[in-house]
Amino acid sequence: MPKRGMQPIRRHELVVAAVQAIHERGLNxxxxxxxxxxxGVSPALAHHYFGSKDELLSATMRHLLGEFALAARRRLAEAGDPRGRVDAILEACFAPEQFSPAVISAWLAFYMQSIHDTAAARLLAIYLKRLEANLRHDLRPLVGDGAPALARGIAAMIDGLWLHAALPTLHRSPGEALGILRDYVDGRLAVART
Amino acid sequence: MPKRGMQPIRRHELVVAAVQAIHERGLNxxxxxxxxxxxGVSPALAHHYFGSKDELLSATMRHLLGEFALAARRRLAEAGDPRGRVDAILEACFAPEQFSPAVISAWLAFYMQSIHDTAAARLLAIYLKRLEANLRHDLRPLVGDGAPALARGIAAMIDGLWLHAALPTLHRSPGEALGILRDYVDGRLAVART
DNA sequence: TATTTTTAATTGACTGCTCAATCAATAAAA
DNA sequence: TTTTATTGATTGAGCAGTCAATTAAAAATA
Known part of the structure; x- marks a missing residue:
């Protein structure tokens, strides 16, 4: 069995498997x-490649953060005016790649973990700060001084919509979530113009 | 030591302790x-009064739901016009009684639990449905057909603001959260009037 | 009133299980 | 022959849940 160069492959497989497993059993x-x-491997192999459960879960979190950052960057690169850039961020949040039930569950699990785990909290804070900074930057020309508060509101609503999307009993669609978010932004822009 | 009639007292103490403990260690x-x-009691006593860990945690969840329902009902009873009633609900969500870090953590932990625990999901769905129904009812005279979507947006934003409030690194205040929510509602009302 | 009996509260000690982590052994590629 | 991949078996810790024993209040009885 031993083909060489398995390390990166197995690590990736394990991280992907971790996302699914977290979805079904919860992070703890x-x-x-x-x-x-x-x-499809033995528990011992997971330890071999990650050293500990903590390390595997931590790598899983960094994987999610990285995937999202990539998706957002791609969309932003193609966006034009400020409003288009805001929309690019919103779309990245609800794009199907990001938006599978397992991925959302895992994201939220890491949010919860950050409440009492300072290492996780640090990682998440960086992501949230960057998201808000991007939003603020593009909202400034649209709503001026209202930008910081609106950016925080959008960030909060994104996470709330994720949370609701993760609950199977509510069965909400990504499309609906995007619509609600756009209504929010448009409402605030309309007020700002008057 | 044995004073009689301890059962309800101990049960309450244990539920309150559970909220704190969940905040510090997570639900699992x-x-x-x-x-x-x-x-301040032995583990055996907790088992004596609740039978199992599941039962204790389930009772804790019902406790949180009950406390919130009570707070909301109280505020709604004193509210006047539709806009006032919407605000009463928002205030109930961010009132200090509900809004201690431990209580928010526990709430969110139960949200996460609901992803893979159907019993928890059922309880939570009832709460969310009722919250949205209340919002929808009072929003109807204000925004007409836009009420269902706006109610969903508000419910999502509430939970997103809770989530962010639970993260210590962000240190957001309840007052700020209320302001963001009110801006959202006012923005949509302004659009609806035109 | 004094006593015995019953009942509720409470815990320490114990059991059995699950799981993270370790390690020595095996297999195959280089 | 060396290096890497892989696993089965094992260890040790932690934890849910059980149980028998202890204490004291309350109720019943004398």
Whole structure:
């Protein structure tokens, strides 16, 4: 069996498996066995490549952050005026790549983890600060001094819509979420113009 | 030691302790020992009064739901016109009683639990449906057909603001959250009037 | 009133299980 | 022969849940 150069492949497989496993069992409920089984390897191998459960989960979090940053950057590169750039960010948040139930669950699990885990909190804070800074920057020409508050509101609403999207009983669609967000932004822009 | 009639007192103490313990260790990280210690009793007693960890956590969730329902009802009873009633709901969400860090953490932990626990999901769905129904009812005279979408947006933003309030690194205040929410509602009302 | 009996509260000690982490052994590629 | 991939078996810790024993209040009885 031993083909060489497996390390990066296995690490990626395990991280992807971790996202799924977290979705089904929760961040604290998940075991190395769950993750390894889903990746088709033994629990011992997961330890071999990550050293500890903490490290695997931490790598999973960084993976999610990285994927999102990539998606956002791609969309922003193609956007034009400020309003278009704001929309690019919103779309990145609800694009199908980001928006699978498992990915949302895992994201939210890391949010919760950040409440009592300072390492996770640091990572998440960087992401949130950057998101808000981007929004603020593009909102400034649209709403002036109202930009900081609106950016915070949008960031909060994004996370709230994610939270609701993660609850199966509510069965909300990404399209609906985007509509609600756009209504919010448009409402505030209309007020700002008067 | 044995004073009689301890059951309701101990149950309440344990539920309150559970909220604190969940805040510090997370829903799945928390142990009966954590909770019992914080309540000043032995782990065995917690089992005696609740039968299982699941039952204790479930009772804790029902406690939070009940407390919020009470706060909302009180405020709604004193509210006047539709806009005032909407504001009463928003204020109930960010009132200090509801808004301690521990209480928010516990709320969010139950949200996460609902992703893979159908019993929790059922309870939470009832709460969310009722919240949205109340909002929709009072928004109808203000924005007509836009009421359902706006109600969903408000509900999502409330939860997003809670989520952000739970993250210590962001240090957001309840007052700021209320301001952002009111701006959102006012923006949509202004658009609806034109 | 004095006593015995019953009942509720409470805990320490124990059990069994799950799981993270370790390690020595095996297999194959280089 | 060396290096890398991989696993089965094992260890040790932590925790939910059980149970028998202890204490004291309350109720019943003498």
């Amino acid at each position: 409920g998940v075991t190395m066995g769950d993750i390894a089984k889903r990746a | 990280g928390v142990t009966m020992g954590d909770i019992a210690k914080r309540a």
